[in-house]
Amino acid sequence: MFKKLLAAAGVGGATVDTRLANPRLAPGEVLRGEVVVQGGSVAQRIEAIDLLLMAEVEVESGDHEHREARALGRLRVSGALEIGAGETSSLPFALTLPRETPVNLLNHHGRPLAVWIHTDLAIAQARDNDDRDWLEVMPTPQMQALFAAFESLGWGLYSTDVEAGTARAGQVTTTLGCYQEFELRPYRSQWQLQEIELTFIPDGDAYQVLVEIDARFGRDGYTVLTMGRDYATVDWARRLRERIPALG
Structure with a gap:
């Protein structure tokens, strides 16, 4: 019971690591990789794992502009699954980038444009990995x-x-x-x-x-x-x- 409570608090819980095989690609091409789930000290249930294609977008608000993260696409990598204590599970994926995906692999004088993959977890008693997996999107x-x-x-x-x-x-x-x-x-x-x-x-x-x-x-x-x-x-x-x- 104590171990389950620790896992619920994020101590000794399952972790995920999204690994991109080809983080440099162009709009319309297929991003491939795997999501590696590493079990913690107790067995846990994962409700779902989604990948979100994200970008920084400029939003006008009155006379001002600010940047915010926007989801441009989503891929369901896995539905509900059980991950045992200490178990490792590898979930391959293939995500086709929309042809409108922003391009950021360009030489220019402006601010760098951020495009990345976020791993979205619906996990009971697990720690969400908030790392950003950056993409280099080439011009077509x-x-x-x-x-x-x-x-x-x-x-x-x-x-x-x-x-x-x-x-x-x-x-x-x-x-x-x-x-x-x-x-x-x-x-x-x-x-x-x-x-x-x-x-x-x-x-x-x-x-x-x-x-x-x-x-x-x-x-x-x-x-x-x-x-x-x-x-x-x-x-x-x-x-x-x-x-x-x-x-x-």
């Missing part, structure tokens, strides 16, 4: 192609953040309750344009890219680019000049 090939086109025109990535809410490009909208913006700025003084923001929105096998243009003088504007299956054959620098003549 479509993103790399468009960034490279802007680079050739003298524009580089300055910062990126994730905003609460939804973004729309044509008839397509984001679905996670938040969206990522990539802010680009010119390397040299540009008298017409101040900055450009990109939002990539999945559309089946394609991406619709919302391009918001911040003009230095006059009205701001926007345009939408479609990056389909043939994106790799497109001269994106030329396409950008056609759609945004002020780029030069």
